Amino acid sequence: MSRVLVIGNGAAGAFSAWLLAKGGWEVTLVGRGTSSTALSTGCLRSAPKLCRDEILEFLGNDDLPWATDGREGISRIGTSYRCWMSPSHSTWNDGGAPKSVAVAGIGEHPSLPVRTTAAMLNRRGIKAIPFIMPVQVPPEAPLSSRFRDEEAWEVMAAELEQLSAEAILLPAMVSLRDYCRLDQLERRCGREILEAVTPLGAPGLRLADLMLSKAKEAGVTVWDGRKVIDLDVSNGAVREAKVLGGSEVRLVALDALVVATGGPLVDGLNIDGRELTDPFGRFQVTGHEDALRGGYDNRNGRLVSSDGQVIVNAVGAGDCLSSKGREYGHGLNQALESAYRAVQTLEGS
Amino acid sequence: MNEDRCVKCGSCLRACPVLNDPSGGLFPGPRTIGVDAPRFLEKRNVGQNALRCTMCHACEWACPSGITLTRSMLKLRSDASAERLPGHRRMMEYISDFGRTVSTEFQGWREEGHRTLYFPGCIGLGRLTGLTSAVSSLLTSIGIPHDISREALCCGSPLLKIGEAEMAEDLRKRNLEVFSRYDRVITSCPGCTYQLREFYGIEAEHAIEVLKGSELRSKLGGRWALQIPCHLKRGLSPWTAEDLAAVLEGAGVNVVRTSGEDACCGGGGGLLSGFPETSGSLARGKVEMYRRAGVDGVITACPFCSLNLGREGIMVLDIGEALALKR
Numbered sequence: 001m002s003r004v005l006v007i008g009n010g011a012a013g014a015f016s017a018w019l020l021a022k023g024g025w026e027v028t029l030v031g032r033g034t035s036s037t038a039l040s041t042g043c044l045r046s047a048p049k050l051c052r053d054e055i056l057e058f059l060g061n062d063d064l065p066w067a068t069d070g071r072e073g074i075s076r077i078g079t080s081y082r083c084w085m086s087p088s089h090s091t092w093n094d095g096g097a098p099k100s101v102a103v104a105g106i107g108e109h110p111s112l113p114v115r116t117t118a119a120m121l122n123r124r125g126i127k128a129i130p131f132i133m134p135v136q137v138p139p140e141a142p143l144s145s146r147f148r149d150e151e152a153w154e155v156m157a158a159e160l161e162q163l164s165a166e167a168i169l170l171p172a173m174v175s176l177r178d179y180c181r182l183d184q185l186e187r188r189c190g191r192e193i194l195e196a197v198t199p200l201g202a203p204g205l206r207l208a209d210l211m212l213s214k215a216k217e218a219g220v221t222v223w224d225g226r227k228v229i230d231l232d233v234s235n236g237a238v239r240e241a242k243v244l245g246g247s248e249v250r251l252v253a254l255d256a257l258v259v260a261t262g263g264p265l266v267d268g269l270n271i272d273g274r275e276l277t278d279p280f281g282r283f284q285v286t287g288h289e290d291a292l293r294g295g296y297d298n299r300n301g302r303l304v305s306s307d308g309q310v311i312v313n314a315v316g317a318g319d320c321l322s323s324k325g326r327e328y329g330h331g332l333n334q335a336l337e338s339a340y341r342a343v344q345t346l347e348g349s
Numbered sequence: 350m351n352e353d354r355c356v357k358c359g360s361c362l363r364a365c366p367v368l369n370d371p372s373g374g375l376f377p378g379p380r381t382i383g384v385d386a387p388r389f390l391e392k393r394n395v396g397q398n399a400l401r402c403t404m405c406h407a408c409e410w411a412c413p414s415g416i417t418l419t420r421s422m423l424k425l426r427s428d429a430s431a432e433r434l435p436g437h438r439r440m441m442e443y444i445s446d447f448g449r450t451v452s453t454e455f456q457g458w459r460e461e462g463h464r465t466l467y468f469p470g471c472i473g474l475g476r477l478t479g480l481t482s483a484v485s486s487l488l489t490s491i492g493i494p495h496d497i498s499r500e501a502l503c504c505g506s507p508l509l510k511i512g513e514a515e516m517a518e519d520l521r522k523r524n525l526e527v528f529s530r531y532d533r534v535i536t537s538c539p540g541c542t543y544q545l546r547e548f549y550g551i552e553a554e555h556a557i558e559v560l561k562g563s564e565l566r567s568k569l570g571g572r573w574a575l576q577i578p579c580h581l582k583r584g585l586s587p588w589t590a591e592d593l594a595a596v597l598e599g600a601g602v603n604v605v606r607t608s609g610e611d612a613c614c615g616g617g618g619g620l621l622s623g624f625p626e627t628s629g630s631l632a633r634g635k636v637e638m639y640r641r642a643g644v645d646g647v648i649t650a651c652p653f654c655s656l657n658l659g660r661e662g663i664m665v666l667d668i669g670e671a672l673a674l675k676r
Contacts, residue, residue: 034360140378246586
């Protein structure tokens, strides 16, 4: 079986690892730290053009039902959020906006500023009333910490039952495993339960957890907390990687490599002044004047060595590749489609 | 240090086992203690609540900017001159009087001039002497004759965790004299191993690193989950997590991997002695998770994990107790 190493634990890394494992490769994924995927809103803004079926299969999960096609939801500050795919409780079908919404915050927790959000919705013609549940959660603590047992959810349901709105907007708080709680709450209250669409919170973390667990289910070995510190490139191919964990380095022989390290975050591309550079010192990088476009050069997906030679068995995926420009809000789509192309390139070789 | 890299994404807050526990409300959180307090004077006055951290390194692992949060938090503890919590005071008194954090019950000292020292640590010599005897027998059986010296004292890690840097330094000096008589130091407590490597500068080895590669067997039937100790995986080396599973599977144990296996049990960072109710609550959360996974028990490689989870009524074994030499 051919061995492939995927560097990066975000959407591009996890999706390419999953595709390769399903294609019969022996896949190891190395990555550390929270990925940009985990900081996202956990929704896809637009329909994928390239590999829709594969993405739907990859994201399919019993714990997290998805809704697709022309969806609209409410952000945590009451603005409209449009997307193509979201968890079922985050959005409604275009045209299906609720007539009235109770905006239910948890105590003084900053996750959902109920008065601002309600005022924003009223301005948009959605009748909204602010409501604060009498549960105090410290501002830095994740809300889920106070909703860990049946009793807490029961108390919440009893509070929400008092409200007269058609739908109830809650702050985003449930983990992947607890997503079913929102269905239970909906059945119990007899009202539509909506989750505010929120970046830097539970939805992104849920998505990242889901992607990595799907990769593991497909047979991918995930080495978390570790970092590739060197790559052996000889005769136009990558042969071996040095992986550092703690103070110990282990060598991994490989037949192919997927670099999916994202933009210039801690283990992604280096920033040298205003220029981008390759942390492995092996590949050619376009340090574009506009850093948002810079990244690894590639020839049909294959990475290029510092001396201009195409590396036959190394491909890039996602945000680490140089691009013509990134469209605001579409990073996840681009990462997934780019991962698909990277895998096609490897499998075609 | 590198706190200025913070992008305020909140990943550390979502990763923190204490903040995510219903009993953790008084902990100001890793961002306040590890990022804001070192930079802003007005955020520095967090008092004893700064000690409500288990030093599990989960925030540091989650940080997308690579901020060394644990180091920042530890430094703040050394700088703070807070009044001691009763549990921490008791621990300091024990160390002043007897050189260890708890009373020593272990009787099986071996001072035979071997080149290897087995350093069980205070919990192994006080509370879990069975664990210590098991690891010692296992080491002997795989051909590593060793001393267990009564002169070796607390490694000082618990003192550093409560900000007692001077007392910790005194212990370090006394221990280094003992260690100088040996070529090799083996521990069964990841907290001690981490302390010896990071603050003594000696290449101490944890038992799992020694056992890896030996022909071992286990008499254990049933399904066993892992409790992967924080200071083993995130402190010493992430490879040890795979090694732990591989060693046990190689010995014939039916190991069930669970997604929360490497989450903190609540036993570290001085929490067990300082805030036992929070420690207990974290352990109960983990035990619930293990129960849902339908396992017969949990295997770990840390005396604090053994102690803290064991109190919540689940069968917990150390690798030393789970394994024997294959004959």
